[in-house]
Amino acid sequence: MNPVIKTENISKWYHPGRRDEVRAVDDVSLEIFENTSVVLYGPSGSGKTTLLGLIGTIDRPTGGRIFLYGQNVTLFSDLELSRIRRETIGLVFQSFHLFSGMSAWENVSHPLIPTGTRGKERFERAAALLERLGLGDRLHHSPEELSGGQQQRVAIARALVNNPKILIADEPTSNIDEDSVRTLLDLLEELKNEGKTIIISSHDPVFRSHGDVLFNLNRGRLEGIHHPKR
């Protein structure tokens, strides 16, 4: 079976060759297969977020290659990367990064604006997703009027609105309460059952028992790969 994502010796160094050089990701090679749930774990500053950014194509590596469905995306143009983020990858940020002053449904439907989707259809798709995530009564609320857990579900809905094959979530439990963590775990399980590939970064031990594959990062290097369910 071919991997969905494959990285070959990727690195992300800041200020290379200088005294303040930082190796956020250093020589990481890994493979992620379709319809698996992957957890990147490690202490704070281990490079989890940076690695997710590289895999999610919102950052470019300083070395190595990243393959997505067999294509070397490190060679891709800005336009091709945008197309991948629109069609293949959905991203959920650690602090959600919702658009303030916009309602929940507007936030969720924002990725659809440049796709030529009519306003009515955008609303219906956003509303259906928010309904599914238990926010049917919060469609017109702005992020400022929502709790941390609700904001996170809006962010997940936004990442799912284009029906991507891969969902990437950075530290999804860091800004939500315990009840919301349970709901989130169930949701991620459900999405995986629908055939999506889930990649999350977390230092929360609760996720380690839920992942199909665990990648242990430390100081930017991959230190171990575990398959807890085998």
Next chain:
Amino acid sequence: MDDSQAIRHKNLLFAALGDLIRQKLRSWVVIFCLTAILFPLVTALGISEGLKFQAEIAVREGADLYVSGELYGGNGPVSLSHMEPLASLPSISRVAARVVGRTYFVDRLVAVVGLDEESLLALKSLVQGEVPRVRGGVVVGEGIAKAFGVRPGPGMRFTLSANNRKVFVPTGTLSPSCLWGSDILIMHFEDANEFFRITSLASHYLLYENPGSGNALSEVMEALKERGFLRFGERQEFEEMLQAGYGHRDGIFVVLFVIGAALAMPAFLVTLGFGLRELQKEIGLLKAIGWKTKDVLEKVLLQNLMICLAALCLSILLSMAWIKGLNGALIAQFYIAEVGLFPDLEVPSRYVPFHALFLLGFSLVVTLPGCFLSTWKKTKMPPRALIG
């Protein structure tokens, strides 16, 4: 353009509008800054166009040919003896003689215009009061009327001295909208000649052509040239001079304004940078959720267009209020000679679509380099670097 492209443009337009509303403070700051730059230019162009329009009407309503004598190589008076032969030409419908001179009204240099009966009657719609029916009557310009309180009324009369002393009775005042008639005295042709103690002469003749007489004017001019010492001015020539003159004036103003705007640009760019951190993050987020560079740029372009349109509309409304409400105070003096800081006359104005288009283009030029270029540069950066 297929349907989905049209929907895409529409979506981006509404997204741009939504962002402007969402970022109210930034939008208003930029609109006000732009209005501060556009407003004086809109006002000046409005006044300039109003003046031009009045002058064009004056030329259009004027004679087809102006004939004067020649003196020292320039325009001079013309003998009244030419009048009858000119009137008898088949292509000419009417010949009117006119006197134009200058004198002092107390300490104010004013124009004295002497017209025949028919020309005086033609002024009726521009006169508040009456046009002089009998000799000795005079229509007074609004500037003189205001400054010296000379208005028609029982027992009102005044004496003027030039080559002769003469008593006049004001019968009416010229409408304040007649800019050319602020400091003017209009009287019977004979009164004017008597006042300047001149006989058998006129400053010039006004010749009106019979409609459909083809190339008659050039034939008339040929005939007049044979009489010697005559100079001509055609309506077409005046129209061309008018266009050239106003074009020149507009040109100077635009050049001065562009220099001013260039000096103001750094300050404006700083203003555009207002809230830049937040904007940068939004650009990164848009890219991260799958927007392409062209989508982000189109949205920014539409936002700029809307800001410029809003600023332009605001500038035009303010300008109209300034000219109609404040009568062009402070700015009219740059366009109309001798009107002072607070004009006595009704300042003319006219807003034409071409100027609005020009100003829209100008405001886009002012705003786009700062915003469009920096947005484009940011869209080329990895989204993560922008989101932070």
